[in-house]
Amino acid sequence: MSIHTLLITPPFTQFNTAYPATAYIKGFLESKQVKATQMDLSIELFTAVFTKEFIHAIFKQADMLGNKDFPLVYQQKQQYINKVDSVMNYLRAQEVTAAYQIVHKDYLPHGHRRIKLDNDLTTEFGKLGILDKAKHIATLFVEELGDFINANVDEFFSFTRYAEQIARTASSFDTIDSYLQYETTLIEDEMLYLLDEKLQQYTYDLVCFTVPFPGNLFSALRCAQFIKKQYPGLKIAMGGGYCNTELRRLSDPRIFNFVDFISLDDGEGPLLKITEFLAGKIAEDLLERTYILRNNKVVYANKIPNTIFHHKNLPAPSYAGLPTNKYLSFLDVMNPMHRMWSDGKWNKLTISRGCYWKQCSFCDVTLDYIGNYENTTATDLVNKIEKIISETGITGFHFVDEAAPPKMLRALANTLIEREVYITWWTNIRFEKTFTAELCSLLSKSGCIAVTGGLEVASDRLLAKMKKGVDIAQVARVTKAFSDENIMVHAYLMFGFPTETEQETIDSLEVVRQLFQHNCIQSAFWHQFACTSHSPVGKNPEEFQIKITGPKFEGFAENDLYHEDLKGAKHHLYSQGLNTALNNYLNYKGFDIPLQKYFDFKVPSTKQQSGLIKSYLKT
Numbered sequence: 001m002s003i004h005t006l007l008i009t010p011p012f013t014q015f016n017t018a019y020p021a022t023a024y025i026k027g028f029l030e031s032k033q034v035k036a037t038q039m040d041l042s043i044e045l046f047t048a049v050f051t052k053e054f055i056h057a058i059f060k061q062a063d064m065l066g067n068k069d070f071p072l073v074y075q076q077k078q079q080y081i082n083k084v085d086s087v088m089n090y091l092r093a094q095e096v097t098a099a100y101q102i103v104h105k106d107y108l109p110h111g112h113r114r115i116k117l118d119n120d121l122t123t124e125f126g127k128l129g130i131l132d133k134a135k136h137i138a139t140l141f142v143e144e145l146g147d148f149i150n151a152n153v154d155e156f157f158s159f160t161r162y163a164e165q166i167a168r169t170a171s172s173f174d175t176i177d178s179y180l181q182y183e184t185t186l187i188e189d190e191m192l193y194l195l196d197e198k199l200q201q202y203t204y205d206l207v208c209f210t211v212p213f214p215g216n217l218f219s220a221l222r223c224a225q226f227i228k229k230q231y232p233g234l235k236i237a238m239g240g241g242y243c244n245t246e247l248r249r250l251s252d253p254r255i256f257n258f259v260d261f262i263s264l265d266d267g268e269g270p271l272l273k274i275t276e277f278l279a280g281k282i283a284e285d286l287l288e289r290t291y292i293l294r295n296n297k298v299v300y301a302n303k304i305p306n307t308i309f310h311h312k313n314l315p316a317p318s319y320a321g322l323p324t325n326k327y328l329s330f331l332d333v334m335n336p337m338h339r340m341w342s343d344g345k346w347n348k349l350t351i352s353r354g355c356y357w358k359q360c361s362f363c364d365v366t367l368d369y370i371g372n373y374e375n376t377t378a379t380d381l382v383n384k385i386e387k388i389i390s391e392t393g394i395t396g397f398h399f400v401d402e403a404a405p406p407k408m409l410r411a412l413a414n415t416l417i418e419r420e421v422y423i424t425w426w427t428n429i430r431f432e433k434t435f436t437a438e439l440c441s442l443l444s445k446s447g448c449i450a451v452t453g454g455l456e457v458a459s460d461r462l463l464a465k466m467k468k469g470v471d472i473a474q475v476a477r478v479t480k481a482f483s484d485e486n487i488m489v490h491a492y493l494m495f496g497f498p499t500e501t502e503q504e505t506i507d508s509l510e511v512v513r514q515l516f517q518h519n520c521i522q523s524a525f526w527h528q529f530a531c532t533s534h535s536p537v538g539k540n541p542e543e544f545q546i547k548i549t550g551p552k553f554e555g556f557a558e559n560d561l562y563h564e565d566l567k568g569a570k571h572h573l574y575s576q577g578l579n580t581a582l583n584n585y586l587n588y589k590g591f592d593i594p595l596q597k598y599f600d601f602k603v604p605s606t607k608q609q610s611g612l613i614k615s616y617l618k619t
Contacts, residue, residue, distance in 0.1 A: 003205045003275040005029060006198070007038040010209055010220040011045045011162045011191060014341070016329050018043075020348035020400065021210035021240055021267070023317035028268045031315040034275050038321050039198050041223070045191045047326050049149075050088050050142060054190065056081050058145075058153055061186055067152035073144050076109035080145055083108055087138045091328035099134035108137060111144035135331040135343070143332065154185040161215025167242075168214045172554035173252045176218065180225060180258075191219065192226045199231060205278055208271065209259075210240040217242055224258040237261040237274055244369060245534065245559050247291070252555035256293035264289045265368040268314070269307045311353040311374035316384035319347070319391050335586055337490035337523035340426065340450060346398040347388045351381060351412065355402035357430055359467040360454070361544070362497065364534040370402055378411035382421055389423075399427035403453075406434040413446035426450035426488075431470050431478045437485075444485040451482055455491040455524075458511030459504045462497055465544075467536075472511055473616040479520040480617055490523035491515070495578060496571030497529045498537065498544040498563075503604050505574050509581055509595055510606040514613035516585035523586065526578045528571060531561045573601065 007022035022038040029036040048054060059077045068074045087108070090098045101107055108114070117140060149157045156163035166175050184192065199207075207227060209220040224236050236259045244264050255262070263270035270289045276282045284292065287301035329343040354373035358365045365371050389395055404427040416423065424447050429435070431453045457463060460471050479489045493512060495505050515521045531537055537544050538561050550562040565571070577599035584590025596603055609615070 001279045002035065003279050004035045004037070004202060005206045005208060005271075005275060006202075006204045007036055007208050007210070008195075008220075008223070009038075009040045009042050010211070010216050010223060011042045012158070012160050012215065012219070013042045013212065014160060015043055015046055016327050016342055016344060017346045017348065017398075018319060018322045018327070019210070019212060020317055021212060022208075023319045023322070023348075024314075025208070025210075025267055025271060026320070027315045027318040028309070029271070029275070030318065032272055034272070037202065037204075038318075040322050041191065041194060041198075041219075043323060043326050044194050045187070047088065047328075048190055048194060049187060050084055050145065052081055052085050055084050055145060057186065058149055062148070062152040065152065069151035070112060070144070070148045072111045072115070073109075073148040076111070079109040080141075083141070084145070087141050088328065090134060090138050091142070091330065092325070094131050094135060094329065096131060099130045102134040102138055103130060108141050109144075111141070112147070113140040113144050132331060135329060139330045139332045142330075149187070154187045156185070156218065157187055158215070161213065163218035164213070164215035167217040167557075169551055169560050170214075170217075170246075170557040171551045173254050173556040174554075176221065176556075177254055179218065180221060184222070188219075188222055192223065195223050195226065196230070199227070199234075204234060206235045206237060206275065208237045208239070210267075211238055211243055212241040214242060214246075216240075221255075221258050228258060235260045235274075235278060237263060237271065239263040239267045239270070241369075244367065245364065245532075246557035248534075249553065249558050250291055250556065251298050253293055253296055253298055255556070256298070260292070261287075262291040264291075266309070268309045273307070311350070312376035312380060316387045317349065319388060324392055324394070335523055335525070336488060337450065337452060338525070340488075344396055345392075345394045346396045347385075347392055347394050348398050348400050349381070349384060349388065351399045351401050351404050351408050351427070352376070356405050357403055357469060359469065361466050361536040362456075362494070362529060362532075364532055365536065366534045366539070375405070375408060378408070378415040381412055382415045382419055385416075385421060385423060395423045397423050397425040399425060401428055403428060403430045406432065406439065409443060410439060413442045413448070416446045423447045424449055426452070428452045431455065431475045433474055433478065435478045435481060437481045440481045440485045440487060444487055448487055450488040450490065452490040452492065453479075454494075455512075455515075455521075456494040457497055457500065457504070458493075458508040458515075459500070462500060462504060465499070466497065472612075473619065476515065476518075476520055476613050476616040477619075479515065480518070483519050483522065488523060489521045490525070491521045493524050493526045493578075493582075494529050495526055495574055496565070496568070498546045498565050499567040500529075500565075500569060500571065502569040502574075503607065505569060505571075505578075506595055506603050506606050507608045509578060509598075510608040511612065512582070513585060513591060513595070514608075514610075516588075517591050518613050518617060520613065520617075524582055526575070526582060528575060531563045533558050533561055574599070576600075577603075 007025055009019050009022055013019040018040055026036040026038050211217050211220050227234050238259045261274050273287050286303050288303055288306050290301050292299050292301050352375045355370045356373050358371050429451050455475055482489050541548050545567045547564045548561050581598040
């Protein structure tokens with residue numbers, strides 16, 4: 001018996017490019033002669049919602065329910081209905097003739113987001129051309145409709161996620177289970193209609209949902225619920241980042257009312273075994289890294305040793321069958337790196353599996369996708385790159401590594417140049433000293449346009465406590481080497497790490513200010529430290545002088561932990577000030593404003609030298 005598998009990305013993920021999980025699995029299964037079809041239900045649903053016909057239905061339902069939040073949108077509803085198709089077409093193609101129409105002050109309605117923009121159009125758009133102005137205005141138009149849908153028709157609706165609030169920190173399955181008993185919303189009805197259309201095209205034996213984030217779980221389960229009712233003979237599997245991270249102690253059997261298999265870690269081996277089991281080739285006890293239900297109890301079927309498929313032996317991901325023409329570009333914020341995530345089409349590919357450093361104390365280094373590092377060759381990578389380009393016609397690549405190794409990047413760059421393969425690419429790195437001016441120059445010549453990396457805290461004490469393996473001086477020199485080659489640098493910034501004092505938070509901000517001022521970094525983002533159960537901090541809280549306070553595990557998900565930091569500052573107070581300062585630096589202004597001015601409470605003066613970064617760059 002041959003098995004036909006349908007691989008689905010449920011709503012919602014990125015809209016400018018395909019999430020790569022199904023493409024990786026499709027490429028692998030087909031190399032093993034298992035038939036696989038893939039569906040990006042995320043982009044299919046999004047583009048079905050933002051049409052003239054569906055937006056008309058949205059306003060009609062809001063009328064029926066008597067909900068009219070965001071009155072500016074409601075009052076101009078006919079304009080939104082009439083213009084939505086032209087806006088979506090522009091976000092797909094960005095035709096310059098359409099751009100002139102969209103930027104005209106009277107073409108699109110002025111809702112709550114657009115009015116804020118109208119107050120200072122010149123500041124926002126001083127450096128942007130006509131295409132980008134139109135893209136930003138078009139993005140605001142779609143977001144205004146999204147706000148209206150969320151407030152009046154479907155409280156779970158959100159860009160790049162769906163019902164995330166009930167899947168995040170879901171230590172119990174109770175809330176998710178209860179919401180799954182409610183009637184479906186208008187958005188969910190459309191999702192299930194699209195799913196049903198796909199299911200009727202072929203006779204499938206297995207439907208697999210990848211659930212990369214909490215904001216994909218509920219929609220995946222809604223789809224599975226529908227399949228169980230309408231296609232009771234179909235088997236359903238679930239895997240992906242959410243399962244790998246949050247369901248490692250799963251014991252609640254209720255989720256198996258919706259799915260038959262939940263796999264952990266790399267999906268290739270477990271999924272191949274599931275297809276062999278369904279084909280009658282192996283017994284159930286030969287499944288690997290897969291939760292099943294047996295006698296109403298959750299059982300982790302994991303035959304040892306596992307079948308291992310090394311990174312270097314895996315085939316290229318296959319993007320065949322994904323709707324390349326439906327992806328669209330948004331321009332919602334002026335942060336240049338955030339723009340790269342949501343604007344433009346990128347093929348996603350992994351240079352190396354896992355992290356070669358795997359020591360950072362805040363990171364989930366105990367999990368397989370980080371702790372199990374595997375490499376391949378530059379020749380293999382470029383072969384895969386050429387295959388993907390032939391399938392998609394897209395020459396932009398986002399290498400989605402935990403941290404791309406410098407030696408592999410050098411080999412990749414040399415091979416791309418030697419074989420005259422012309423691509424545009426960006427990736428995530430560690431700011432380590434191996435990235436010399438010479439290497440950065442080589443990477444630039446091969447098509448590198450941006451790198452992201454974790455600076456985290458600009459404090460050498462905390463960097464050592466985090467086991468980052470870098471210091472501020474090194475970060476300054478490495479980031480400057482990239483910037484001098486016109487490679488944009490984005491720094492991940494963290495505040496609130498255990499025992500971090502308010503002095504260290506302010507000193508970190510001063511270092512960030514200087515890094516921007518000296519053009520070492522051009523983009524950054526602050527996030528507050530989150531303690532996870534799979535990190536060294538979560539596993540050894542006493543070592544980091546914090547106390548874990550919850551949540552109580554009740555058989556379902558486990559990842560984010562609540563904690564008290566008795567030694568550090570009141571970290572949550574600093575978020576707004578840090579982000580206000582950062583927004584200034586991103587726009588090349590505010591460097592002379594004293595740091596205290598960014599906070600609405602008294603903070604200490606920085607103890608960092610005003611010429612600190614300049615002195616490091618001279619060394």
